[in-house]
Amino acid sequence: MMLVLRLLYTVAWLILGTVVLLRYWLLPERLYAQYDPLLLTMVGLVGLTLACYNVWRYLRIERHWKKATPAPPRPPATPPEYNPEFDFTQKPAE
Numbered sequence: 001m002m003l004v005l006r007l008l009y010t011v012a013w014l015i016l017g018t019v020v021l022l023r024y025w026l027l028p029e030r031l032y033a034q035y036d037p038l039l040l041t042m043v044g045l046v047g048l049t050l051a052c053y054n055v056w057r058y059l060r061i062e063r064h065w066k067k068a069t070p071a072p073p074r075p076p077a078t079p080p081e082y083n084p085e086f087d088f089t090q091k092p093a094e
Contacts, residue, residue: 006054006061007058010051011051013047013050013051014051016044017043017046018048019044020043023044
């Protein structure tokens with residue numbers, strides 16, 4: 001589930017970064033004219049950086065999961081030995 005969420009974050013950051021960086025071609029002028037162009041460029045670069053970071057994390061975790069080996073099976077548990085001194089179900093002899 002977390003891997004799917006990480007991929008969704010990647011897509012979201014990639015879309016945000018791309019739209020903000022290509023704002024002159026994708027958006028009407030009245031939308032981006034009211035904001036500082038340097039700030040919008042920085043937001044776009046941060047969005048693309050976060051998208052790259054999420055891809056890197058996704059690939060790192062995938063590689064680790066493929067490489068990980070399952071734990072060896074546990075030996076069967078042996079029942080504890082009967083010790084009459086610790087048997088509290090019996091009434092004490094008077």
